[in-house]
Amino acid sequence: MTLQRFLSTWDGVNRENRFNRLFILLLIAANIGLAVTLIKTDRTVVLVPPTLEHEVTIGRNSASQEAKDVWALFVVELLGHVTPSNANFLITALDPLLAAAIRQEVLKVLDEQTTAIKRENVSLSFEPGAITHDPKNDNIYITGKHVTTGPGAQPVAIERTYVLRIIFQNYRPRVAYLDVYPGPARLSTEPPTPPSAPRGDPS
Known part of the structure; x- marks a missing residue:
């Protein structure tokens, strides 16, 4: 029996329907x-920022080290270049980048520092010179020359280090830890700790 004749029978039609x-x-x-x-x-979002020669990857709650470095440098550029005229903008720009755990304390410190900058009419500048990573706690250390300039005074330059921990939440960068101190980077010798509020003067 050929296939065509078989399918023309009632049994063949039923079997074909069941198969379909x-x-x-x-x-x-x-x-x-x-x-x-x-x-x-x-x-996973793949980006090639203009400041990098290599592509970076950003996931919902993670990112490559290069992406974290770019955002850390961006935050440090904001914190390190402050004048009486842009002091208020600093808080506005950093506010959405701060993780909830440190937001209130950082904004409080920034408000105090920007008020002092405007009152004393001083300007701050920062020139990054080196970036270091601490894999134990995922911190990024950015060291460079910090210069303070005031009216009628010679500029004062010191070595300064900013310490940041950048995390990603729903593809958005957040600063989960922020600290600053004079001198070179001091990498932690302790085991990883959860994000905490910043110490010292962030500006």
Whole structure:
């Protein structure tokens, strides 16, 4: 019996219908599985910033070290270059970048420092010279020359180090730790600690 004659019989038609229904169910199940996988899959965004020669990757709650370095340098540039005219802008620019755990304390310190800068009419500048990483706590250390200039006085230059921990939440960078001190970077010898509030003067 040829296939064409078999399919023309009632039994052949029934078998073909059963096969088609099974095949359609398998296709539906495969599509549902694919949809669930796509929903649960964490997207990875690949960027090539103009300040870097290599691409960086950013996930929902993670990022490559290069991406963290770029944001750390951006924050340090804001903190290190302050004048009476842009002091208020500093707080506005940094506010959305601060993690909830340190936001209030950092903003309080910044408000005090910017008020003093405007009152004393001084300007701050910072020239990054080196960047160091501490894998134990994921901190980024940026060391450079910090210069304070006031009216009628010679500029005062010192070596200064900014310490930051950059995290990513829903693809957005957040500063989870912030500290600053004079001198070279002092890498931690302690085991990793959870993000904490900043110490010292962040500006």
